[in-house]
Amino acid sequence: MNNISLIPSSTLCDGITYATSKIGKKRIEMAEEMINKWACHLMDYGELVTESxxxxxxxxxxxxxxxxCGVTNSGLGAGxxxxxxxxxxxxxxxxxIAKYLKLEEQIDSMVANFWFLPIKNDSIDVVCSHxxxxxxxxxxxxxxxxxRILKVGGKFINVSRNDPTIRIRQTLGHIEFSKEEYMKLASCAGFYCGMDALKKEAEKNDFVLEYHKVYSPGNSHERVISVFKKLKSDRFPGYVPR
Ligand SMILES: C[S@@+](CC[C@H](N)C(=O)[O-])C[C@H]1O[C@@H](n2cnc3c(N)ncnc32)[C@H](O)[C@@H]1O
Structure with a gap:
């Protein structure tokens, strides 16, 4: 027990405790190190997200x-x-990160589940995910x-592993699922099933794939940046987010 450092419950109840400029600095330094080692896509991602x-x-x-960090590195401008x-x-x-960069007026955070975003319909210019x-x-x-939350013409910019089975094989490798077995299970559980499946599902949600690029750094997994554009907005009349 002596070696276990317990986090006081007061700290656990207060996410702001973690939100220090010192932690922001550390995250930025780690991201820079990551770009040099393997994250060759991160600057492109940031530029696509902050294009406007x-x-x-x-x-x-x-x-x-x-x-x-990839997004803030590229410069938010007035965004x-x-x-x-x-x-x-x-x-x-x-x-x-906002505190360290003195961008508290422009960057905020929200604790929420992606399944029910507490954000109005047709109100956001870009959604991104790394x-x-x-x-x-x-x-x-x-x-x-x-x-639902994107404006018509708004973009969804995503970075994911090109091979969706990598992540699960890292944790469940010892169970030795074949790729085919994994894909069946992943699809049932609603996991990310790769670029083709993402594109197909995005199209059902009024998106068109505008751009995608696969990065194969050699020293790390292949990853893909994809840019989807929302084409129309008539699927959520009267929907009020919870
Ligand atoms: C791999 S991390 C994201 C990496 C991060 N974007 C970066 O570049 O450092 C995945 C994150 O997704 C969050 N997450 C997973 N499912 C979620 C959900 N349904 N709603 C909200 N957050 C979720 C997890 O808490 C975790 O912090």
Missing amino acids: KSGIIVELATGAGFGT KLISIDIDYACAANAIG YGLDEAREVNRILVEIS
């Missing part, structure tokens, strides 16, 4: 904040960023929500 330098960007899955995660300590990373869908469940439900 205006409007409201919603980031799904703050996590460790690496995607957030605003709301970063969402179900885990408040992760969501707080975005506030830490390895968010890879680890979420009910990806099809998340696409419905992304489509």
Whole structure:
């Protein structure tokens, strides 16, 4: 027991405890290190997300904040960023980054589930996600929500592993699912099932795939950046988010 450092419950109740400029600095330094080592896609991702330098960007899955750093590195211009995660300590990373960069007026975080985003219909310019869908469940439900909150013409910019089975094989490798077995299970459980499945489901939600690029760095997994554009808005009349 002596070696276990317990986190006081008061700290656990307060995500803001994690949102310090010191933590923001650490996240930014880690992201820079990551770009040098393997994250060759991160700058392109940031540039695509912040292309218009205006409007409201919603980031799904703050996590460790690496995607957030990619976006802020490219410069928000006059744009605003709301970063969402179900885990408040992760969501707080975005506030830490904002504090360090002195961008608190432009960056905020929200603790919410992607399945029911507390955001109005047709109100957001860009939704982005950096390895968010890879680890979420009910990806099809998340696409419905992304489509609902985006304005017509708005973009959804996503980074995911090209091979959807990598992540699960890292944790369940010892069970030795074949790829085919995994894909069946993943589809039933609503996991991310790869680029083709994502495109098909996005099209059901009024998106068209505008652009995609696969990165094969050699020293790490293949990943794909995809840019979807929302074409119309007539599927959610009168829907009021909870
Ligand atoms: C791999 S991490 C994201 C990595 C992060 N974007 C980065 O670049 O450092 C995945 C995150 O998704 C969050 N997440 C998973 N499912 C979620 C859901 N249904 N709603 C909200 N957050 C979710 C997890 O809490 C986790 O922090």
